[in-house]
Amino acid sequence: MNGLRVVPVSRHGQERLYVCLTDGSNIAWYDREAARINLIRDDRREDVLEALRSFVTGPVAVGPPPVPTPAELARLSLHPDDDLAPNRPGEALLIDLDRDPPPAHRLRTDPRRRALAAERTVGEALDRLDGAGWHTLHSVPLPGGDRVHHLAVGPAGLFAVHAVHARRQRVRIADPMVALGRRAPEPLLRRVRADADRASYALTAEVHPVLALVGPAEVTVTAPPRATRILTDAGLPDLARLGGVLKPADVEALHAMARDRGTWARV
Structure with missing residues (x-):
């Protein structure tokens, strides 16, 4: 012995x-x-x-142990309260529902619960890309109370993904307007692009906007969206099939920068 x-x-x-x-x-x-x-x-x-x-x-x-990379050193020096990596999909909604729960006998489902279900579905799909060299952060806070639902960082680049609950609904898209079912159209694509632009500014790197529709019955696009990908939750794995533009070291460095809460304070 x-x-x-x-x-x-x-x-x-x-x-x-x-x-x-x-x-x-x-x-x-x-x-x-x-x-x-x-x-x-x-x-x-x-x-x-x-x-x-x-x-x-x-x-x-x-x-001997390998020398830590700059990204690893940044992660090790990050205070736990400032680390966004542990955020669950829909983290902000979970906190909001915990602080202000809906009435016990509400007849209609609280819209926050539908939004949470959408973010969970999209978040889980993106998390499954981890084995292909991707990292995803959830509920990335922006100044003013806004947030990026999901930030995916991988070989194909950076993507700000906005999740929308569209279960069994017909979705009509005419840039920048998006209409779900019988609801009036809203300029949702304008917000999706604005969130991606703010993320680009914070990370000093191009961030591509993505609208992720969860469970739509049909999607009709009458005016193609400008510089915005429209995907269903089933189509999110397609991101991993895009051509590589970032090296693994670049992916790690951008992920280390994005997971720091302080990175987002200036946008």
Whole structure:
């Protein structure tokens, strides 16, 4: 026995195996996804490899921990209260409903609940792109009480996605007007583009506006929207099929910048 123990730890969906001394201090960790054993104490290399022998599958790299990238350093220095990454889809609506719940015997569904359902559906679809090199932030606050429903950052660029509940409704679009069912048309596309413009200003990078319609019965476009994508929730995975314009390091750097609440205070 070499006095080392292996402790599995799962953080942010990633599992690592830490190799610890008897006093609990770490001297190495095994990152299965990266297939790498990171040594903090090289003088215990053989002991670490022996401790991890039954856990390692396939070839692995062994060496000192990699130097943190600027994006990683920015994330590590970010105060938890200023980190937007933990926001759930519809976070702002969840807080609003908790503070001001609808009457218990209301005859009609509170429109906030329909909006929340739409944001959850869109948010979950975007979160599933994570394995393709994407990151999504939800309920990004803007000064004045506005917010970007979802900000998706990936190889194809940055997208400000506005979710709309359109379940079993006919949607008619004539830029900038959007009409849902029998309701009067509203200049919704103007707002979607304005939110994307504010995000572009905050991040000093082009952000593309997207209107995401959740569950529409039919979508009719009589005047093609200017520089705005119109997608249904089922079509959101198409974003991952667009041509790549950002390198992985650029995606990480923009995501690190966007998750900082302070980034949005100046827009």
